[in-house]
Amino acid sequence: MSLLQLLFGNSIGKKLVMAGSGLLLLVFLLGHLLGNLQLFAGPEALNHYAHLLHSKPALVWAARLGLLVLFGVHIVTSILLTLENRAARPVAYHREDTLKASLAARTMIWSGLTVGAFLVYHLLHLTLRVTGPVHHMTAGGPDVYANLVASFQNPAIAGFYLLAQILLFFHLTHAFQSAFQTLGWNNRHYTPAVEKVGVAYALLICGGNCALVLSVLTGYVG
DSSP states (O other): OOHHHHHHSSHHHHHHHHHHHHHHHHHHHHHHHHHHGGGGGOHHHHHHHHHHHHTSHHHHHHHHHHHHHHHHHHHHHHHHHHHHHHHHSOSOOSSOOGGGSOHHHHTHHHHHHHHHHHHHHHIIIIISOOSSSOOOEETTEEOHHHHHHHHHTSHHHHHHHHHHHHHHHHHHHHHHHHHHHHTTOOSTTTHHHHHHHHHHHHHHHHHHHHHHHHHHHTTSOO
16 A cells, blocks of 8 residues: 555545644744744845845745645645545534534634635745735845835735734634644643644734734834
């Protein structure tokens, strides 16, 4: 049996794939936020960080492609599991007990797909620079600081980013707990702590990203 058959041939394997890819994406989100927070240090710091990353284009594009594959695997696996769950219960319950499942849990597939659509826009917007006011340049390459400021000064772009972070928050709060549950960290001793850490992590990521947008939109950074 091949590794792909082992991982995708049954629901347990798919859940492990989704949990593992999800945890790797959580690590990426933290690193991405830490880099972007240099916006508060000023143009020189943020542009130096961006130019340092882009000084090795092969490595950067390998990381980007790896991230897209990772995100694609996560999304496809979640869709397959959702379809399997629906096939196992083709007739809905007459009375659905939604009290046992949080809003985040019941909307995971939709929040995930929406965040995926946002990721595509984000790449087109700030990475490939094919949309939005992101055409400022410096001698060393794109002026990332000026591009971010010009973009988030636009209320429509800023609003879309903020909405995406709200959806990401709901997705992360359940995803964090679900990933550890899949990996076996699910008992009365660990679960409450994992839930709290998950909420704290989601607040850190989404709050930090929102702070970036709002700092520009309110004129604190500019």
